[in-house]
Amino acid sequence: MKRFLQTTLFAVSSVLAFANAPAGATDMSKTLRVAFQVDITGFDPQATNDLYSGHVNNAVFDVMYEFDYYVRPMKLRGSIADGLPEISADGLTWTIKIKKGQFFADDPVFKGKKRELVAEDLVYSWKRMLDPKIISPTLWHIDGKLVGADALVAEAKKTGEFDYDKPIEGLKAIDRYTVQMQLTRPDYVLTELMLGYNWSPVAREVIDAYKDPGGRVMSNPVGVGPYRIKDWKKGSKVVLTKNENFREEYFPTNGEGGDAETLARNKGKRIPLVGNIDISIIEEGNPRLLSFKAGTLDYEFVGIDMIASVLVNGKLSPELAARGIRHQRALDPALSYDYFNLDDPVVGGLTPDRIALRRAIIMAYPVDDYVRVVFRNQAEPANQIIPPTQTGHNAKKARSVRQDLQLANALLDHYNYKDKDGDGFRDMPDGKPLVITRSTTPRAIDRETDELWKKTFDSLKIKVEFNNQKWPDLLKQGRAGQLQFWGLGWISSATDGNSFVQLLYSKNIGQSNFSRLRDPRYDELYERAQKLPIGPKRWALYTAMNDIAIAYSVWNPGVFRYQNVVIQPWLENYKRNPFRQHFWHFMDLDESKRSKG
Structure with a gap:
């Protein structure tokens, strides 16, 4: 394990650590307001892979791993997973533990019972990437990599049905909270691939209840993430609200020197901090920017057609700077x-x-x-x-x-x-x-x-x-x-x-x-x-x-x-991460500043 992990590029940076304090509750009176320039295609982790669906799916389903939000250089940590994978010296055996006490958002398919996330859910979800009927856009993440999987896929192509009950030697739950993968060869980027929501777990009961003829569930998302879908008006709006079943998770404790005040202010707070996310679909840059200037958006990824209205000689315009608005610019990956x-x-x-x-x-x-x-x-x-x-x-x-x-x-x-x-x-x-x-x-x-x-x-x-x-x-x-x-x-x-x-x-x-x-x-x-x-x-x-x-x-x-981002003075805890645009569960709002405009 040690030799294999040494080949990765994640540097360990100097960090600030703070002990957990008593938790603060999510403020359900707060609503974070954002806008997308493109509509959502759907909410099935294994059947979608576009940027804008991904923003919502990250929040609803959570991810196996994420970059520690405030740490630079980037450093991986477990999210759904309990720590990083344990990898054998030859790189072929991967053992992944998940945190205990994670529950799916409530849904009628669970018949009033709390439904805990278990290792078998990961096995089922990852098999869905292999299912030819689903036509997963991220099949390449896993295709040909699991011992014994190719035969099951070949059988599904012949019969038209993937047998989810048939075991795969290279993918199994070895206990309630542990999955083990046997790879056909070492894979040096697999952990990074698991940063994507395509590896997020779904419940088989949900898929069976809501799937379309292609086996996809594009409009009834049920995940273990910090938020759940409250309302979706296709082409217009997505509203998220806190998933009351979200695990006990606290604000990050590690960061850089410039993050000390943020880390101290949020020490011991339970996430998510804001109870609701209101996402408007506004395709054109001008109305999005006007909404931001009017204070109805809390931050905005500025459309390139609106750059001249935001920047003067490469810097934030005096008008916006005078209002306490902040600006961050960086090259996208x-x-x-x-x-x-x-x-x-x-x-x-x-x-x-x-x-x-x-x-x-x-x-x-x-x-x-x-x-x-x-x-x-x-x-x-x-x-x-x-x-x-x-x-x-x-x-x-x-x-x-x-x-x-x-x-x-x-x-x-x-x-x-x-x-x-x-x-x-x-x-x-x-x-x-x-x-x-x-x-x-x-x-x-x-x-x-x-x-x-x-x-x-x-x-x-x-x-x-x-x-x-x-x-x-x-x-x-x-x-x-x-x-x-x-x-x-x-x-x-x-x-x-x-x-x-x-x-x-x-x-x-x-x-x-x-x-x-x-x-x-x-x-x-x-x-x-x-x-x-x-x-x-x-x-x-x-x-x-x-x-x-x-x-x-x-x-x-x-x-x-x-990418140019403008941030309202009342939005707290925002730090641009080049590899994931929205970490809504860490953000907070100072409503007293918002009321002052």
Whole structure:
């Protein structure tokens, strides 16, 4: 165990420790008010993986592990789990204990009885990631890793039903509060993967009672987290209230020197501190910012289209600063990119002519204008697929694509993408019409991006059409391979770059590999990397995978983005964590300051 744990990158920082004092009760009169720019897709931990559903699922279901909120550098601690995993010296046997006395939120399926979380719930929940019917977007977390699981999955694919009662040698409850996994090989990032809510437990009774034909429960969430769903109006609002069955948990005791006052003020307080969370779905940046300025939002992740209303010369505007509003800015562990569907008959394939088409489009795209006009200089052009926030980012890499419109047009000419019917637009080499369909959403910020893409395609004399739909619908279609060309982002809850290179692993098609790349060389490099400890040898393989992605022009690499947060003077205990945006259970409100405006 000791040797294996020494390969991880979590540093132990100097911390401030305080003994627990008598608990303070959650204040049910307090309501934290926030807004999302995108609607929720659903509340099933094993069936969802989008950012905004995740914010709510974290609060409702809790997570196995989390980063200690105030400690820097980042340090893992158990949340549902009681301490970190015990890992054998060979890295193959993982023993995970859960805290005793954790109960699911009350629900009619429990028939008036309190339902304790037990180890068998974890076994059942993690099997759900393997169930082919659910089509879990995080199957890659666990696929092929558990001894004996592949046979059960193969059987389910034949019969159409996953046998949850059949034991798996590599996944079992060894007592009421302990799960043991037997891995097929060491996995050096698995603990970090368990930071995600996809590993959160569900109760089998709840799934059986509410599941849809695909085995998913998207609208009846019942978890062990600090909050439960009180109301959900799709496309409009989500209201959370305290889960009265939440375990006995107290405010963090560890932090940095600058956190001393916060830690002392909250010493011994039982979490959550605030009884209610009111989440509004406000897609456009202007009304969100107006709500924040009016005091009806307690903090706001500023939309890039509103940066000029918040920052002056990179600093918080005097108007907002005079009101005691605070500002935090940092680079997200995220990549905003545009992908081509390699199964598409127009832009797909790995033949030289299709690679040339994609490369010409990327070369013509003015990424510096994208940073300046769309991102208001709150981003950096991506020089690779792994952001600078992650281990495995290669700081020596030059920008991966050279912007050159003249060369882009020459490349298209060379591969016979020419106007063959005299309509002013290029055609395919075989004479068929060349039309690119760019998927987008109705949001104002996406219209700005669309205008930039329209100019790009016009400069190449390529006809472009825009497929305008709501983001949750596009996400579903993108996973199913139904979109030709779309832009989206990937944000990691972990510190290593593995989360980004897996986006092009062929076994993740239908999950996270929207491009649908199938390349044996890439897959072989990815699989080799999984066997290596986190460190330079593993990261060298990440660089090689990046080079393949760039050579095939699978993506327009896009940008690494900065996140700007503005915080009301009455919001207490907020500290930005790059790997998880919302820790609502630690936040508090000073209502006397709020009443003063």
